[in-house]
Amino acid sequence: MDYPKSVPSVGLVNGRFVDENPLAGTPGSLIPAVWGNSVTQEILGVISSAGMTPSEADNGQLIKALQTILGRSSPMRSVVTRLTTSKVLAADELGLVLIDSSAGASTVTLPAANAALGVRDVIVRRVDNSGNRLTVRADGNDRVRFHTHLAANGYPFLVLMGSGDWWHLRSDGTGVWWPLGRFDATPLGRISFDSARQVLPGGYAVLNGNLLSRSDWPWLFDLAQSSGVMVTEATRVGSEGAWTNGDGATTFRLPDIRGEFLRVLDEARGVDVNRLAGSRQADALESHNHFLPTSSGTAVRPTPSLPDSLWDLTHDVNAAPVSGTLGTTFPNAAYNSGDSVGNIGGFSTETRPRNIAYPARIKLI
Incomplete structure (x- = not known):
């Protein structure tokens, strides 16, 4: 493109336009x-x-x-x-979109991902840490293509959970927003332990x-249905580690593993047979023998041993116990004295090893 230098015309000077000079x-x-046509x-x-x-x-x-055109490149x-x-x-308005939902639940709707919009990116980021629900929704029948292993077309919306949670999305001009990145891409449904009581951003819950709404968490319900670890609400007792189908129509229930020890599922190894994923197992002690004194002294007792004075109620140093043993009686102050070396530990309503408790979290999106 250039000035019409090669075109003979009135009023052109070296092919450039000039004003009239009366x-x-x-x-x-x-x-x-x-030139005008060109x-x-x-x-x-x-x-x-x-x-x-x-x-x-x-x-x-x-x-x-x-x-x-610039958006394409x-x-x-x-x-x-x-x-x-x-x-x-x-x-x-697409670019970096900072959203504060501290005033209440809110929904941010993306533009239609059509040919007029073309290929465009947006980063939606949450800036508040309230528990208010923040939904990022695609327009009309558009979809966000995440968790496509559960639904090939993706889902009509996503949720941002916690301050700093963000998703980077790109439209393809054909009704689809594709995730390019996000704050936390841990797999959906993954269980983890945390060293803090606060629930971290990125899509986690206790x-x-x-009970959750199926319409609020469609991808999570799809996961629960395909997990092989779902029971009915009526059979939940004894299977608290499983999902349930809730009311059978509009809700479903998260697993509950609070206060429980976890064990790896046997899966045909033959060590812990006939177990269902998510099922609860009662307390048990392995079969064993108790060693009791047959005479005074400690020669026939396993070591370390309690002194003679603690073995029976009417101790006679020259005779065998005559009225039972405190060593196998509950409660027993000699045994119930902590967990240091030389002591068995405290009596309780359950059998347990020494342990540390950490909060458990599950990935919701």
Whole structure:
């Protein structure tokens, strides 16, 4: 594209346009048709290459076309949008979207991922740490393609959980938003232990057996259904480590492993046979013998041993116990004295090893 230097025309000086000068008697420039048509065609070429239909009534098509074309090579714009309430995002608000839901539950809706939007990126990031639900929803029948191993078309929305949780999404112009990155990509349903009581951002919850709505957590319900670890609500007792089908229509229940020891499922090894995933197993002691004194002294007792004075109620140093043994009697202050070397430990309503308790978390999204 250039000035019409090679086109003979009135009022052109070296092919450039000039104004009329009445005093000098020189006319103003007349735009040559060939040049005017070529300029128009140059602009229409940009508009058409962006996949747009030229419109005589739309004076903003060139900038829209340039944005679309630039978006294809660099989908992320240097735009920061801040929200404190529910909103439908416009195309020019895509970029880094910072959302504060501390005032209440909110929904941010993405623009339609159609040809007019083209290939565009957005990072949606939560800035508050309240428990209010924050939903990022695709427009109409659009979908966000995450957890496609559970649903090939993805899901119509996602949720941001905790301050700093974020997702990086890209539209493909055909009704789909593709996740490119997120704050925490730990697999859905993964159980982990934490060293703090606070639930960390990224999509976690306490494994407390809560009832959840299937419509609020469709991907999690899909996981529960396909897990092979789901029982009915009526058979939950004894299988608290499993999912349940809730009311059978609108809800389902998380596993509850609070206060429990965990054991690896046997899965045909033959060590802990006939166990179902998520099932609870009662306390048990391995079969064993007790060694009791047959005479005074300690020669026939296993060591370390309690002194004679603690073995029986009416101790006679020259005779065998005559009225039972405190060593196998509950409670027994000699045994119930801590967990240091030389002591058995405290009596309790359960059999347990020494242990440390950490909070358990489950990945919800």
